[in-house]
Amino acid sequence: MYIMTDISGKKPRRVTLKMIAEQTGFTINTVSHALNGKSDISARTTEIIKRKAQEMGYINDMTASALRSGFTKTIALILPNVANPFWAVLIKGINLELYRAGYTSLIMDTDENSHLEYRAVQSAISRKVDGIIICPNQLDTKAIQLIEKHRIPYIFLGRKFEDFPANYVIWDDENGGFLATSYLLSLGKRKILFLNGPRHISSSAERFRGYCRALASYQIPYDPALVAETTISAAGDNNDLLQILKQDLDFDAIFAFSDFIAWEIMVLLPKLKQVDISQIPIIGFDDIQSDLRLPLPFTTIGADKTLEVRQVVQSLLKIIKDPDSDTCYQIIMPTHLVFHNQPEGWAAPH
């Protein structure tokens, strides 16, 4: 390791291109080009410079690089709740995909809070990120307007706005809601409690649409008393879910907005009511278990997350590469039923 000192001989200084240039006899530019693998530098020169850089312990100064090039090779990942394993799984996949493309990520949690979302976007802009992947809270559009104002390439993940065109990768939530509800109906259940997320969120609205469509296909009248909205933020406790379950509702099956909520219900319900939980089928949404491999018997709605992650990263990188392109990336991932660890002899209904 090469430790440089200043004139007073006190402070260690980081190795710069200038120092490598002095050591090798080439100019700063040649050193820069060689280290960046530019084709206009001979293999022999590149080899000499790279060896010296390694010997001196050179690490590229990203802020200086960004100053001139305008690119930081950083993508902001602004998500509503990183404590939810669903998002943790997606973060892991996105990180890997970004790493392969030579990018690093800046992860920020908004907790479904507008103020935090706005602050996260401000922070991303101040750090000159090259692009933003955001799952908007949809309470307002201030943060999105800020991104637009600064002309930062971005893409929505998981949610979309109906009223303005933007790039997004989402699940087919309407179909997911339909499949989940149809599955419970196929078991002979007729009073399906739908514990949805807040209706201002596009995925909640779509899943509700699917729920209604499934009821209609079985000619079952829609009962508003059997649809409730619950908090989905990380900071929120189980309070509103608790209040809903405490009510004297007459239901024989539950469709939960997410696996996370479904698991909470599985814990809370036996504590609150004298019910045999095995007689009340519960279906979740997100298919976390495919990634976490928990031994729970569980039914849920899933989609190809590996493909989803690839689609969102590759689309954003294309937007960054060609920001003036008219191409709009609006990708809807197909959803399907997933059955985990069902008892022996059990068969999924058709």
Add this chain to the structure above:
DNA sequence: GATGAACCTGCACCGATACT
């Protein structure tokens, strides 16, 4: 000597901040 490719260099510039 003309030509062109390969290789390398010099200038200008990025934005925030310290200094004059």
Add this chain to the structure above:
DNA sequence: AGTATCGGTGCAGGTTCATC
């Protein structure tokens, strides 16, 4: 208020060398 500084890069242009 104006200037210098930090480290790195885009671009234009200069030098060298091989080939005809």
